[in-house]
Amino acid sequence: MTRPFVKMNGAGNDFVVVDALTEPFAPTAEQARAIADRATGQGCDQLIAIAPSDRADAFMRVWNADGGVVETCGNALRCVGWMLMESTGKDQVTIDTLGGPTTARKVSSHEVQVDMGRPRLDWAEIPLAEDMDTRGIELQVGPIDDPVLHTPGAVSMGNPHVVFFMDHVPDDGFVRGTGSLIEHHPLFPQGVNVGFAHILAPDRIRLRVWERGAGLTRACGTGACAALVAAARRGLSARRATVVVDGGELVIEWDEATDHVLMTGPVEVERTGRLSA
Numbered sequence: 361m362t363r364p365f366v367k368m369n370g371a372g373n374d375f376v377v378v379d380a381l382t383e384p385f386a387p388t389a390e391q392a393r394a395i396a397d398r399a400t401g402q403g404c405d406q407l408i409a410i411a412p413s414d415r416a417d418a419f420m421r422v423w424n425a426d427g428g429v430v431e432t433c434g435n436a437l438r439c440v441g442w443m444l445m446e447s448t449g450k451d452q453v454t455i456d457t458l459g460g461p462t463t464a465r466k467v468s469s470h471e472v473q474v475d476m477g478r479p480r481l482d483w484a485e486i487p488l489a490e491d492m493d494t495r496g497i498e499l500q501v502g503p504i505d506d507p508v509l510h511t512p513g514a515v516s517m518g519n520p521h522v523v524f525f526m527d528h529v530p531d532d533g534f535v536r537g538t539g540s541l542i543e544h545h546p547l548f549p550q551g552v553n554v555g556f557a558h559i560l561a562p563d564r565i566r567l568r569v570w571e572r573g574a575g576l577t578r579a580c581g582t583g584a585c586a587a588l589v590a591a592a593r594r595g596l597s598a599r600r601a602t603v604v605v606d607g608g609e610l611v612i613e614w615d616e617a618t619d620h621v622l623m624t625g626p627v628e629v630e631r632t633g634r635l636s637a
């Protein structure tokens with residue numbers, strides 16, 4: 361027995377999306393890993409299921425490429441929001457996640473804005489293993505004592521992020537080498553997504569992200585939100601900025617009145633297919 365999926369991406373961060381609104385979808389970690397495998401499976405950064413919810417239009421479940429279930433995924437929220445609005449004709453939909461409820465609305469035919477809710481900024485909400493000022497945490501990254509790695513910011517968008525501010529855009533080798541060292545650092549009991557931000561202007565940030573459970577991706581939506589919040593908290597950026605990621609651009613705004621973070625970006629449907637159950 362097989363089931364259909366839609367292959368989509370948001371600014372290059374790609375997903376296999378399964379409609380589980382009528383038929384449950386509960387892959388094991390191994391099955392999720394196999395689907396995400398780019399050599400032998402369908403290939404994606406995250407596997408996404410759209411499931412029923414009693415308090416939102418749908419519940420979005422997220423598996424990273426390593427098979428781990430995680431709280432949320434910003435770029436996938438745009439894709440799932442787009443699919444729900446396409447299928448229901450609504451111009452706004454609510455999507456619940458393990459990281460909290462969100463609202464998606466269409467900005468244009470293939471551009472969606474998601475209200476990601478409030479950033480979580482207390483050390484225990486990231487979470488960190490000890491009490492620290494999350495505007496600039498003390499992190500010793502193994503043998504590396506590179507000043508660019510000092511006092512990063514820490515933010516949760518429902519999932520944990522640490523954001524380094526650098527005077528240049530790091531290359532793949534640096535992102536992979538340093539990101540993989542930090543992803544499971546003991547300071548982050550639930551692991552962490554590792555962002556490397558270079559401030560181009562108060563309203564423009566270049567960002568590369570080593571994602572927890574997925575590695576170097578072409579975009580990370582919650583990472584872009586975390587980078588904007590971390591930068592604004594330190595006066596490095598305005599509260600609204602374009603975040604330039606490898607796969608495109610996301611516009612992030614940390615609304616002063618509501619304390620909510622709004623993320624706007626593209627949605628692309630790549631193809632459809634069928635998963636062998």
Ligand SMILES: N[C@H](CCC[C@H](N)C(=O)O)C(=O)O
Binds near residue numbers: 405424436573577580
């Ligand atoms: N790797 C992330 C999940 C996906 C986040 C990213 N793809 C996004 O668009 O937010 C984590 O483990 O929290």
